[in-house]
Amino acid sequence: xxxxxxxxxxxxxxxxxxxxxxxxxxxxxxxxxxxxxxxxxxxxxxxxxxxxxxxxxxxxxxxxxxxxxxxxxxxxxxxxxxxxxxxxxxxxxxxxxxxxxxxxxxxxxxxxxxxxxxxxxxxxxxxxxxxxxxxxxxxxxxxxxxxxxxxxxxxxxxxxxxxxxxxxxxxxxxxxxxxxxxxxxxxxxxxxxxxxxxxxxxxxxxxxxxxxxxxxxxxxxxxxxxxxxxxxxxxxxxxxxxxxxxxxxxxxxxxxxxxxxxxxxxxxxxxxxxxxxxxxxxxxxxxxxx
Amino acid sequence: xxxxxxxxxxxxxxxxxxxxxxxxxxxxxxxxxxxxxxxxxxx
Numbered sequence: 001x002x003x004x005x006x007x008x009x010x011x012x013x014x015x016x017x018x019x020x021x022x023x024x025x026x027x028x029x030x031x032x033x034x035x036x037x038x039x040x041x042x043x044x045x046x047x048x049x050x051x052x053x054x055x056x057x058x059x060x061x062x063x064x065x066x067x068x069x070x071x072x073x074x075x076x077x078x079x080x081x082x083x084x085x086x087x088x089x090x091x092x093x094x095x096x097x098x099x100x101x102x103x104x105x106x107x108x109x110x111x112x113x114x115x116x117x118x119x120x121x122x123x124x125x126x127x128x129x130x131x132x133x134x135x136x137x138x139x140x141x142x143x144x145x146x147x148x149x150x151x152x153x154x155x156x157x158x159x160x161x162x163x164x165x166x167x168x169x170x171x172x173x174x175x176x177x178x179x180x181x182x183x184x185x186x187x188x189x190x191x192x193x194x195x196x197x198x199x200x201x202x203x204x205x206x207x208x209x210x211x212x213x214x215x216x217x218x219x220x221x222x223x224x225x226x227x228x229x230x231x232x233x234x235x236x237x238x239x240x241x242x243x244x245x246x247x248x249x250x251x252x253x254x255x256x257x258x259x260x261x262x263x264x265x266x267x268x269x270x271x272x273x274x275x276x277x278x279x280x281x282x283x284x285x286x287x288x289x290x
Numbered sequence: 291x292x293x294x295x296x297x298x299x300x301x302x303x304x305x306x307x308x309x310x311x312x313x314x315x316x317x318x319x320x321x322x323x324x325x326x327x328x329x330x331x332x333x
Contacts, residue, residue, distance in 0.1 A: 151303075153299065154291065154295075154296075154299070156319075157318065157319065158291065158296075158315060158318075158319050161315050161318055161319075162296070162299070162300060162315065165300070165305060165307065165311060165315075166300075166303060166305045169305070
């Protein structure tokens with residue numbers, strides 16, 4: 001089990017510890033793989049998996065912890081259990097898992113169904129393979145994330161709100177080359193998102209039709225529009241109503257290649273990789289306890 | 291978190307905030323406005 005104590009505005013540690021206590025009380029042996037930071041936790045979990053010391057991996061936290069867990073369990077026989085204890089919890093919510101409820105989450109881990117879901121695989125510049133499960137953002141949202149990540153202050157949501165204020169006045173449509181299953185598209189866009197799941201950012205349904213088990217990626221492109229129009233469209237992402245806007249196109253593909261200058265992609269809310277990057281859906285690559 | 295801290299930080303970063311923007315940021319932070327409204331902050 002890996003617990004992120006700072007998730008959910010520092011309440012994730014309590015929920016994770018409660019879940020661990022419940023699991024122990026029910027006779028399960030828990031190996032605490034939490035580390036000083038995500039990298040050390042990942043290293044410890046990888047070692048435990050390689051040594052066959054664990055028969056399932058349980059992560060407690062937000063989408064970042066799910067991202068860590070799915071990168072460890074991808075294409076293995078070890079199922080991933082999720083104690084959703086973050087602020088967004090988009091992947092857990094879309095999988096129908098309980099959110100911020102240790103008792104119900106433990107029930108799912110003990111008695112839930114082992115469900116096969118798709119993951120998205122990307123081989124990055126250094127030759128390593130990384131995965132994501134939800135949405136890869138590569139437009140204005142990624143620019144805001146990158147700006148916010150560059151600041152050490154303030155913490156939490158405020159950092160992102162300020163980053164929006166910093167970036168929005170100067171943001172202009174980004175030139176992209178997208179290659180979707182071999183079809184090349186040149187465009188200038190405000191948002192480009194690749195979805196295995198439908199939502200990011202705490203319930204923003206950016207690709208509302210994306211499904212975890214359809215073997216396809218939904219690729220959203222919001223083409224160049226004015227800043228005032230962007231301000232009108234972007235809030236509709238929360239409900240998914242933005243897809244009706246004439247500047248929005250949603251493609252479906254198995255393999256996606258994204259090219260743009262100076263953009264770093266963010267997936268599952270985590271810094272993923274700079275563009276250009278290629279990714280492909282791998283059907284049934286993860287077993288998750290639901 | 292205070293408005294003056296936000297103003298100072300933003301000014302250092304090269305994007306001065308007006309009173310409404312500061313108030314809106316603090317309202318979201320304090321739970322008095324939804325994050326869904328954050329993109330409506332005038333810029």
